[in-house]
Amino acid sequence: MNTQDVLFEIHSNLPRQGPGDAESTRRAWSYLEDLPTPTRLLDVGCGSGAQTLELARLMDGPITAIDVHEPYLERLRNEAENQGLAGRVEARNVSMFEMDFPPDSYDVVWSEGAIYIYGFEDALRDWRPMLSAGGYLVCSHLSWLTDSPPEEAADFWNAEFPAMATVSENRQTIAQAGYTPVADFQLPVQSWWANYYQPLEDRVETLWEKYADEPGALEMVEATQREIDLFRCYSDSYGYVFYVAQKASMEPIEESELVASLRGVLSSSGEDVDEQDYYEYLRKKHE
Numbered sequence: 001m002n003t004q005d006v007l008f009e010i011h012s013n014l015p016r017q018g019p020g021d022a023e024s025t026r027r028a029w030s031y032l033e034d035l036p037t038p039t040r041l042l043d044v045g046c047g048s049g050a051q052t053l054e055l056a057r058l059m060d061g062p063i064t065a066i067d068v069h070e071p072y073l074e075r076l077r078n079e080a081e082n083q084g085l086a087g088r089v090e091a092r093n094v095s096m097f098e099m100d101f102p103p104d105s106y107d108v109v110w111s112e113g114a115i116y117i118y119g120f121e122d123a124l125r126d127w128r129p130m131l132s133a134g135g136y137l138v139c140s141h142l143s144w145l146t147d148s149p150p151e152e153a154a155d156f157w158n159a160e161f162p163a164m165a166t167v168s169e170n171r172q173t174i175a176q177a178g179y180t181p182v183a184d185f186q187l188p189v190q191s192w193w194a195n196y197y198q199p200l201e202d203r204v205e206t207l208w209e210k211y212a213d214e215p216g217a218l219e220m221v222e223a224t225q226r227e228i229d230l231f232r233c234y235s236d237s238y239g240y241v242f243y244v245a246q247k248a249s250m251e252p253i254e255e256s257e258l259v260a261s262l263r264g265v266l267s268s269s270g271e272d273v274d275e276q277d278y279y280e281y282l283r284k285k286h287e
């Protein structure tokens, strides 16, 4: 069995393939304003589509959901059929690296727990043309919640995901890539456990024996358990953060708009950020 197969086996038939919950999907959606009707949405790395179906209930337009693992897509198609949403959800086996959707084809590009595969900054840049004017890119993304993480957490994630950035660094990346950072918020810790880590840990429990004689597979099982244990200790220092970014026109924008956008982000994050510094930063970006 190759590494990819083991990874899919570890994650097969879980409620989700990454941390998340319906309430957070709804909260992120609530920040989107003045969308055209019907709204056209692309869900990148949809997995078995827990968030896709939630989005389909929230909006009234067509959804294209893409992933590269056919069993996940099949599960999404069946569930969409069962819930009477099949007419609006198209689950397609397309890699995020091979999307050839024309410019302006979507009003919202959504990606929960999958943008890291493409790279946060690269995705913001490369997916922007698919969005209509004023469209939104919404993603949940693993982020540092502190500037000085505990050594054990830093060592683990510097090896597994060295590109992990802090929330304020990600906000800057969003603004630099031609978006207005509209809001961000942390995914609640319990959402990691309920829909993801608890069922994942139960699964891992069944795989130790199965792979006892297969060192490659066993290593993946061990790595999964290590990741879960780490979160148990250090969920204060990293987590999934939802980022809501609106495609900005590249025209200079009014100072009042910048200030309004800044206030929105600061108040939604509840974080202590120097308003003047951030304002200056945004202003220069839009000059």
Ligand SMILES: C[S@@+](CC[C@H](N)C(=O)[O-])C[C@H]1O[C@@H](n2cnc3c(N)ncnc32)[C@H](O)[C@@H]1O
Pocket (backbone or CB within 6 Å): 016, 017, 018, 019, 020, 044, 045, 046, 047, 048, 049, 050, 051, 066, 067, 068, 069, 072, 094, 095, 096, 097, 111, 112, 113, 114, 117
């Ligand atoms: C962490 S899971 C997130 C799934 C789902 N969005 C959720 O939150 O439950 C990442 C997903 O990205 C998919 N994926 C991996 N490589 C991909 C690619 N090149 N293009 C599209 N999807 C990909 C995986 O199959 C998996 O379903």
